[in-house]
Amino acid sequence: MEKITLTVPASRVVSGRALAGVVGSGDMEVLFTADPSQTLTIEITTSVDNSRSRWEALFNRLQTVSSLPAGTLTIHDFGATPGVARIRIEQVFEEVSYA
Template sequence: MESFQYDLPARPCVALPVRAELWGVVSSGNLEVLVETGPPPDQCRFQVETSAHGFSEVWQAVLEDFVTRHAVGGLSFSIHDAGATPAVVSLRLEQAMQSLKAP
């Protein structure tokens, strides 16, 4: 297992605070992402635990791309990954964004 955390500057999310919501499943080539209210509104936090070692640069690129596309400041994304490809990571993050609701 490899763990890392990224705090990236982000535009504030308009839906804060949000109800904790889980998307995806930890199975081969897939991942789960838990979205919660977290850091200050100008920051977005990603906590990643992945079974695939040595891909932190790819993760950073995918997450930076996500942050530029969405206003996710004030949100925390906790990820348990079992070897998902970058496309699947992006898909799950998009699904999680669509499901955001007030608590």
């Protein structure tokens, strides 16, 4: 198991919490808690060792295509593909937009 913490600039403020995925499903669970800061803190626990560069690339890509909300994103990854990871992350961001 590897633990990774990333911090990226946030470009919007939201409120509330959101959850997508189920950790026992075999892929991943993503939890988001909004806060009024200027950053998005990402805390990742993954079963895939040496995957920091993959996660950094995913969040760099997300920054270019959408506005990231301020808060804390907690990810429990159990071997999800980058496509599934992106879907789960976008799901919590969309859900919290309606909170």
